[in-house]
Amino acid sequence: MPKVLEYYFAPPSPYAYLGHTRMVALAKQYNVQVELRPCDVGKIFNVSGGLPLAKRAPQRQAYRTVELQRWSSFLGLPLNLQPKYFPVSGDASSQLIIATQLAHGTEVALALTGTIMAAVWADEKNIADPATLTALANQHDLDGAALMKSAVMPSIQAAYEQNTDMAIAANIFGAPWYVVDGEGFWGQDRLDFVERALAK
Numbered sequence: 001m002p003k004v005l006e007y008y009f010a011p012p013s014p015y016a017y018l019g020h021t022r023m024v025a026l027a028k029q030y031n032v033q034v035e036l037r038p039c040d041v042g043k044i045f046n047v048s049g050g051l052p053l054a055k056r057a058p059q060r061q062a063y064r065t066v067e068l069q070r071w072s073s074f075l076g077l078p079l080n081l082q083p084k085y086f087p088v089s090g091d092a093s094s095q096l097i098i099a100t101q102l103a104h105g106t107e108v109a110l111a112l113t114g115t116i117m118a119a120v121w122a123d124e125k126n127i128a129d130p131a132t133l134t135a136l137a138n139q140h141d142l143d144g145a146a147l148m149k150s151a152v153m154p155s156i157q158a159a160y161e162q163n164t165d166m167a168i169a170a171n172i173f174g175a176p177w178y179v180v181d182g183e184g185f186w187g188q189d190r191l192d193f194v195e196r197a198l199a200k
Contacts, residue, residue: 003198005032006179008167009113010041011093011127012086014079016176017117018071019188023178024110026191030198036101036109038094039164041175048173053087071188078122085126091160093127095151096137098159103147112140 005027009016027034045051053061065081072079093116101109115136119125125132130148137144150156167177170184178185180197 002031002033003180004035005194005198006035006037008037008039008163008172008175008177008179010090010175011038011097011113011116012088012090012120013041013117013175014068014121015071015188017079017121018068018075018077019176019191020110020114020117021077022075022188022191023176023194024114026195026198030195032198034106034110036097036106036113037163037166038090038097038113038160039167039175040091040094040160043164044167044173044175047168048171050173078118080121080124083120084124085128086120088120088126089128091128092130092151093133094163095156095160096133096147098163099147099150099153099156100137100142102156103150104142108140108142112137112142115139 005023007023024034026032041050042052053064056064068079068081097109097113097116100112116127116133119127119132119136125136127133127136134144134148137147170179172184174186176188178190178194180194181200183197185191185194185197
């Protein structure tokens with residue numbers, strides 16, 4: 001049986017964007033089953049002491065910008081440090097990802113997730129806009145309109161809330177967060193440690 005990698009994230013997270021492609025590559029390399037768990041980081045912050053970006057101290061905001069630039073350059077990933085549509089709600093895009101996984105499987109949902117993240121950080125698109133999300137799904141030869149209808153169904157909303165509740169219960173306080181064999185790793189800069197855990 002393949003190992004399981006639990007992947008807690010919020011689509012608007014810049015660090016989830018920076019780590020997504022590498023995480024997907026690791027999962028393929030080690031034949032790992034990914035459990036996608038898009039969740040509401042705002043609710044997680046509320047119970048774990050985290051602050052939204054606008055409420056963080058100026059020195060923390062400034063250093064965040066430096067780190068994002070460093071990682072963008074190091075990884076060769078395009079990243080707008082001040083994207084047009086950020087902060088942005090991740091609710092609609094998270095529910096679209098869940099609906100896509102249920103209808104088309106994890107691999108397709110992971111690919112769409114990467115496109116949604118890049119839409120925020122590289123393409124200046126609003127991932128809270130249903131028309132934008134429909135178009136992004138269509139890029140993957142999916143029926144974006146049908147998936148968006150599914151995404152607002154109570155069962156999908158409940159799955160999204162359950163992911164968030166699971167994250168809170170597991171003492172997760174940020175995104176992305178990876179879990180291998182019960183061990184948690186916070187942040188895309190911990191992917192080297194994730195790989196070591198997968199290789200065991």
